[in-house]
Structures are given as C-alpha cells and as structure tokens.
Amino acid sequence: MEKTVNQKAWFLVLPVLLLVAFSAVIPLMTVVNYSVQDSFGNNQFFWWGIGWFEELLHSDRMWSALWRQLAFSAIILAIEVPLGVFVALNMPKKGFWASFCLVLMSLPLLIPWNVVGTIWQIFGRVDIGLLGYTLAALGIDYNYTQDAVDAWITVIVMDVWHWTSLVALLGYAGLQSIPDAYYQAAKIDQASRWKVFRYIELPKMMGVLMIAILLRFMDSFMIYTEPFVVTGGGPGNATTFLSIDLVKMALGQFDLGPAAAFSLMYFLVILLISWVFYTVMTNLEKREG
Amino acid sequence: MEWMAWTWPTAAFFGVIAILLITFTVLAIRFPETPRTGILQIETTRGDRLFITLLGSAFINLAWLGLVGENQPYALIVCFVYAAAVFRWV
Numbered sequence: 001m002e003k004t005v006n007q008k009a010w011f012l013v014l015p016v017l018l019l020v021a022f023s024a025v026i027p028l029m030t031v032v033n034y035s036v037q038d039s040f041g042n043n044q045f046f047w048w049g050i051g052w053f054e055e056l057l058h059s060d061r062m063w064s065a066l067w068r069q070l071a072f073s074a075i076i077l078a079i080e081v082p083l084g085v086f087v088a089l090n091m092p093k094k095g096f097w098a099s100f101c102l103v104l105m106s107l108p109l110l111i112p113w114n115v116v117g118t119i120w121q122i123f124g125r126v127d128i129g130l131l132g133y134t135l136a137a138l139g140i141d142y143n144y145t146q147d148a149v150d151a152w153i154t155v156i157v158m159d160v161w162h163w164t165s166l167v168a169l170l171g172y173a174g175l176q177s178i179p180d181a182y183y184q185a186a187k188i189d190q191a192s193r194w195k196v197f198r199y200i201e202l203p204k205m206m207g208v209l210m211i212a213i214l215l216r217f218m219d220s221f222m223i224y225t226e227p228f229v230v231t232g233g234g235p236g237n238a239t240t241f242l243s244i245d246l247v248k249m250a251l252g253q254f255d256l257g258p259a260a261a262f263s264l265m266y267f268l269v270i271l272l273i274s275w276v277f278y279t280v281m282t283n284l285e286k287r288e289g
Numbered sequence: 290m291e292w293m294a295w296t297w298p299t300a301a302f303f304g305v306i307a308i309l310l311i312t313f314t315v316l317a318i319r320f321p322e323t324p325r326t327g328i329l330q331i332e333t334t335r336g337d338r339l340f341i342t343l344l345g346s347a348f349i350n351l352a353w354l355g356l357v358g359e360n361q362p363y364a365l366i367v368c369f370v371y372a373a374a375v376f377r378w379v
Contacts (some may be wrong), residue, residue: 035378050354050361058354262297270346275344279331286332 028059028267035260044067054262062262065245066269072241073220074158080216081209084167089201091172101174111256117229120158124230144231152233155239158226163216170212174205184255206284214277221270244267306343313339327379338379342372 035052037045038190056062087105091100124144126132144154156229178200187195223242227233233240233248240248246266250259313336324332333341346368353364 011299029299029303030293032302033293035294036296036298037294039294043292043294047296053354054358057351198359265351268344268351272344275340285329 031260031263034256035262035264036257038257041254043282048257050257053265056258056261056265061245062265065240068238068240069221069242069278072156072223073155073217076163076220077213077216078168079156079160080164081213084164084212085171085205085209085225087168088171088175088205089197091168093176097208102169105168108162108165109169111162113225114229116162117226120161120226121153121230137202146235148235151235154230155227157249159223162226163219167209167212168217170208171205174208175201178204207249207281210277210281210284214274214281218270218274218279221273309339309343321331329379333379335340335376340373341379342368346374 028181034045036047036049036199038048038051038163039045082215091105111119123129123131124142126143132144141147142150144151182200182204182261183196186200191199224247227239227241228244228247231239233244243266244261246259249262251254316335322334324334324337326332349367349371350364351359351365354361357364
C-alpha cells in the first residue's frame with residue numbers, strides 16, 4: 001500500500017509558533033532594533049547605525065569579559081567532564097546503594113542558583129564561614145572578596161559542586177545502557193581496565209557526554225546568578241563575566257543601545273558554538289546508527 | 290508600533306530574512322532534495338546551507354567592522370562570495 005503524504009499535522013504546531021514568536025522572536029527583533037539606536041530615556045530613540053557595534057568591538061571591557069567567560073567555561077568543562085565520568089564509572093550499578101547515590105548526586109541539581117550562591121558566599125567567609133574560617137585557621141590567606149585568584153577558585157569550585165552531578169548522571173545513564181555481553185567479551189579477550197574504558201565505555205557514553213558538554217557549556221557561558229551573588233563580579237572586575245557585564249550595562253547604566261549590540265554579539269557566539277556542538281553530535285549518531 | 294521605535298533598516302533586515310525563509314520553504318516543498326555531504330564532512334540540506342551562510346555573514350560583517358572599520362557595505366560582497374562558496378561546496 002502506498003503511503004499518502006499529509007503535512008497538515010504541521011498546523012498543530014501553530015500555537016507553539018505563536019507563543020515562541022511573542023516570547024522569543026519579537027523580543028529578539030526588538031533587541032536588533034535597539035542595537036542601531038540610542039536612547040536618552042523617555043522612550044525617545046535616535047538612529048545611530050552600526051556605531052555601538054564599532055565601539056564595542058574596540059572596547060577592552062567587552063573583550064576582557066569575553067576572555068574571562070571563555071576561560072571560565074573551559075576550566076569548568078575541563079574539570080567537570082572528567083570528574084563526572086570518573087564518578088559515573090565508580091557508582092554502584094544496582095541495589096540500594098545505586099539509588100542512594102543517584103539521590104545524593106541529584107541533590108545539588110535541585111538547589112536554585114541564588115541559593116547555591118548564598119551557600120558559597122557564607123561558606124567562604126573568613127569570619128563565619130566554615131571553609132573560610134578553616135582555611136584561615138590553617139594559616140592560608142584566603143579571601144574571595146579581596147583576592148582575584150581566590151574569587152576565581154571559589155566560583156569554579158562552586159560550579160563544580162553544583163553541576164558535576166549532571167555530567168555524572170548522564171554518564172551513568174550511558175553506562176547503564178551497555179549490555180553485559182560487551183564486558184564478558186572484553187573479559188574473554190583479557191582486556192585491561194583502561195581498554196574496556198577506551199573501547200567500550202567511552203564510545204557508548206559519547207552521545208550523552210556530548211549532550212552533557214553542550215548543556216554545561218551553554219549554562220556556564222550564560223552564568224549570572226551564582227557569581228553575582230558570591231562576588232558581584234569583583235574584586236574589581238575579576239569575575240565579571242559576560243552576562244554580569246551585560247546586566248550592568250543594560251540595567252545599571254540603562255545604555256540600551258550598546259547593551260543590545262553586546263547581547264547580539266553574545267548571542268552570535270552562543271549560536272555558533274551550539275551549532276558546532278549540535279552538528280558534531282548528530283553526525284556522531286549518524287555514524288553510529 | 291510607534292512606541293517600539295521600529296526603523297526602516299531593521300524592518301528591511303528582517304524582511305530579507307523572512308523572504309529568504311519563505312523562499313527556501315517553498316523550494317523545499319516544490320523541489321524536495323536529499324542531503325549531501327560537502328567539504329565539512331557533514332550532511333547538509335539547502336536550509337542548513339542558508340543557516341551557515343547567515344551565521345557566517347554576521348561574523349564576516351563584525352570582522353570587517355572590527356578589522357577594516359570603514360566602507361561597511363563592501364563586507365556584503367565578501368558575504369555573497371562566502372554564500373556562493375557555501376552553496377557550492379558545503
């Protein structure tokens with residue numbers, strides 16, 4: 001029997017399309033519109049062409065925020081992915097302890113961003129925080145409000161604490177899907193632990209790991225609340241990431257034009273990197289399937 | 290729409306993108322195609338190539354603005370060359 005092609009089901013997508021238009025597409029168009037104008041408030045706008053883009057492309061402020069952001073994302077990915085895989089490999093496979101570990105691992109994921117920020121803000125304080133106080137008692141000069149390196153370490157450790165579980169859980173799900181026969185075959189071949197990991201576990205985890213990397217990259221690239229609560233972007237500008245800078249510009253200074261141009265470039269970078277990840281991911285799946 | 294401060298250049302910009310999207314939708318319906326693998330070693334359809342073109346063009350324009358800094362319209366020529374290359378080889 002010949003299959004009839006009927007594309008009418010696409011009309012069912014219309015409500016979503018309408019919703020997305022109002023919640024994402026039109027606001028984004030407004031941002032593009034603001035980026036070529038200047039405003040002195042009172043909803044009066046003046047044409048300013050590509051002036052803001054030109055100014056931002058030559059501003060140290062944006063470039064340093066971008067480098068800080070890239071460095072932050074690179075560092076947390078370099079820590080969280082191997083650590084998450086390591087945790088996933090060492091989690092119990094079944095029984096009570098497997099469930100126990102799963103619950104334990106998912107706890108940090110359930111805590112809202114600003115609460116995580118507050119936890120670490122207090123945890124790291126030298127006067128009342130457990131971490132800060134202990135470090136001070138050990139004679140280590142640690143102060144995240146004064147020292148840029150300490151601030152960076154705090155923000156990174158916080159992110160690792162918050163999100164490594166995500167990588168671990170996804171990796172764990174990938175591992176669970178490997179049939180026992182694979183391990184038995186490896187045992188017969190007397191494959192070493194490393195080889196089992198390299199040729200069985202890692203390839204089978206690749207798909208979910210790519211998703212984990214993509215999620216972690218996008219989230220860390222857009223991170224705002226946690227570093228804002230802990231360091232407020234300080235000391236100085238040491239932990240002022242892109243979104244913190246953007247909010248300062250858009251809401252603090254109310255410079256709508258430059259902020260719009262800034263967010264567009266921010267958006268383009270995210271779009272590019274996400275597209276690369278997505279393409280790599282789908283191609284991996286096609287090659288496997 | 291006065292309060293949203295729309296301008297003609299932004300309207301033209303989105304108009305062009307809308308026309309492109311509609312054209313490619315019509316093309317996809319009238320002349321269905323199979324994806325092909327180009328120099329990037331990835332499968333692409335016409336729509337994918339349009340996306341790569343538009344995204345790349347944004348970066349070409351920004352690069353021109355940051356590195357050359359004048360005669361911005363000439364960046365469009367680079368974009369058209371880039372678009373032709375993408376549709377030919379990617």
